[in-house]
Amino acid sequence: MTVAVTKGLATFETIEPTTGLRAALAKSRVDVIAEISASRLKGRGGAGFPTGTKWNLAAAAADPQKFVVCNADEGEPGTFKDRLILTEVPDLVFEGMTIGALAIGARKGILYLREEYTYLRSGLQEVLARRRADGLLGEGILGSDLTFDIEIRMGAGAYVCGEETALIESLEGHRGEPRNRPPFPVDTGFEGHPTVVNNVETFVCVAAILAKGAPWFESIGTDRSTGPKLLSVSGDCGRPGVYEIPLGITVAELLAAVGGEDAKAVQIGGASGHCIPASEFNRTIAFEDISTGGSVIVFGPHRDMLHVAKNFMDFFVEESCGQCTPCREGNAVLLAGIEMLEEGRCSMAYLIEMCKLGEVMQLASKCGLGQSSPNAFLSIVQHFREELMGRTETVTR
Amino acid sequence: MLVTDRERLRADVNAWTEQYGSTRSAMLPILQSIQKKYGEISSFAMQEVADRLGLHPVEVYSVVTFFAFLREDYRSKFVIRLCRTISCDLLGKDRIARQLENDLGISFGETTPDGKFSLEWASCIGMCDMGPALLVNDQVFTRVTAESVHDIVEACRRSFGPLAFHDNLQPGVRS
Numbered sequence: 372m373t374v375a376v377t378k379g380l381a382t383f384e385t386i387e388p389t390t391g392l393r394a395a396l397a398k399s400r401v402d403v404i405a406e407i408s409a410s411r412l413k414g415r416g417g418a419g420f421p422t423g424t425k426w427n428l429a430a431a432a433a434d435p436q437k438f439v440v441c442n443a444d445e446g447e448p449g450t451f452k453d454r455l456i457l458t459e460v461p462d463l464v465f466e467g468m469t470i471g472a473l474a475i476g477a478r479k480g481i482l483y484l485r486e487e488y489t490y491l492r493s494g495l496q497e498v499l500a501r502r503r504a505d506g507l508l509g510e511g512i513l514g515s516d517l518t519f520d521i522e523i524r525m526g527a528g529a530y531v532c533g534e535e536t537a538l539i540e541s542l543e544g545h546r547g548e549p550r551n552r553p554p555f556p557v558d559t560g561f562e563g564h565p566t567v568v569n570n571v572e573t574f575v576c577v578a579a580i581l582a583k584g585a586p587w588f589e590s591i592g593t594d595r596s597t598g599p600k601l602l603s604v605s606g607d608c609g610r611p612g613v614y615e616i617p618l619g620i621t622v623a624e625l626l627a628a629v630g631g632e633d634a635k636a637v638q639i640g641g642a643s644g645h646c647i648p649a650s651e652f653n654r655t656i657a658f659e660d661i662s663t664g665g666s667v668i669v670f671g672p673h674r675d676m677l678h679v680a681k682n683f684m685d686f687f688v689e690e691s692c693g694q695c696t697p698c699r700e701g702n703a704v705l706l707a708g709i710e711m712l713e714e715g716r717c718s719m720a721y722l723i724e725m726c727k728l729g730e731v732m733q734l735a736s737k738c739g740l741g742q743s744s745p746n747a748f749l750s751i752v753q754h755f756r757e758e759l760m761g762r763t764e765t766v767t768r
Numbered sequence: 769m770l771v772t773d774r775e776r777l778r779a780d781v782n783a784w785t786e787q788y789g790s791t792r793s794a795m796l797p798i799l800q801s802i803q804k805k806y807g808e809i810s811s812f813a814m815q816e817v818a819d820r821l822g823l824h825p826v827e828v829y830s831v832v833t834f835f836a837f838l839r840e841d842y843r844s845k846f847v848i849r850l851c852r853t854i855s856c857d858l859l860g861k862d863r864i865a866r867q868l869e870n871d872l873g874i875s876f877g878e879t880t881p882d883g884k885f886s887l888e889w890a891s892c893i894g895m896c897d898m899g900p901a902l903l904v905n906d907q908v909f910t911r912v913t914a915e916s917v918h919d920i921v922e923a924c925r926r927s928f929g930p931l932a933f934h935d936n937l938q939p940g941v942r943s
Contacts, residue, residue: 449892542793544821546830686854
């Protein structure tokens, strides 16, 4: 069977803007959410929470003021699909947000754009201005009684703000430190009001589902992972870039399409994801197996996996918000341990101790960042232990 | 800070609170506006923002010190941020780093004596398929080579001083 792995935004580029929005406006609020639920769309940011369920919770809240937030704080290492979406099909993003506003009853939307993407801002503002002029935003959208507008807010260089509660904290003028959940943002979000926070790609999927119907979306992918998914592929491969895949393809099939057949390992899910060795390339990219927000980093046969682990750990030491102890202290301890491994001074007993610490961090950290920060290290230790131990000199890459 | 400078900053903060509102949620846009115009958020500026939003200045300070793109002290005209995360690392960011240090005569975390350039690391800037990548202020440069570092630095240099001709610094997304 040949698998359709295509470069770029093949499906989303073919969707005519306003088709989805018009279809949504012709439906009742309940039917819009029912359509999303029927498509079994799961959040594209990485966590994979069912979008229909999230919207239902926000729609059911009694508060007259609600918000739709698009999370464009794309900070996961190796992820750049949202940058391409915001460049190529920004209308579909805003359309998805507008459909979200219709579904939950919000009047205001916020696109939270990371500071590193400042150069995209003026283009996006032009698109918003055009949509207002065309009656697609503002009061009485396309002659209906829907009133909704979108504001662009900039991040300020903090990876942790991709976590939805930290994002809301920073919108409210606080340090970007994650909150305890529950309460969830659908209940108590921006300024205490019910707020739906979704990834850029999720909103594009929503626009596509309304345009082409839930059965179309459901026909792609696997039983538990429906729809097309965008992957950002980088590292040691012949053809890096953004790819569209049907969920459920194997790592090997993806590697063949991107020119990375000789890979020794692939990091899927970015710094907070897992390192998959060549022996597991028959595993599938789907929510039920290897779940990902879209980052795929290919490591060629000559790569030093300890160097990779160190790079990820440097990242987490830098980006931990410092609020909870397991993440703030744990990552620093693991980094020091990696330096011991580098110098060939780490006993197996201490390595096992470090792995136990990693497990504590997974359990005891407050937010997703801390809980997933030891993942890369642990999976590299699991699969490449032989490579890490007893070094006598610095390995050249 | 001169009295006239303080007056100017106060007027700006007032204008921005008019624009973004005087609730706490307006804090980040106001701070970003100050950062963009003045290149720093001084203690005086933090006090002004705190007064306008009805907060203790430490609340503003805690936000300024949290975010990588907000800073209390003026650094330089051009802040060069080289991505050090894995994909750019695999594509050879170490050599770019070395050459930036050589061409500017400073190490990472430092500022040139003339106050024109500072050199910093960035976490993933989302250019992983076109690395090594760096940001000069908010402009992105991709597929940087050890050789092209010189062109980037010179393009910046030409935008000030006696060499400021008509050619402006252009974003360098090359594909």
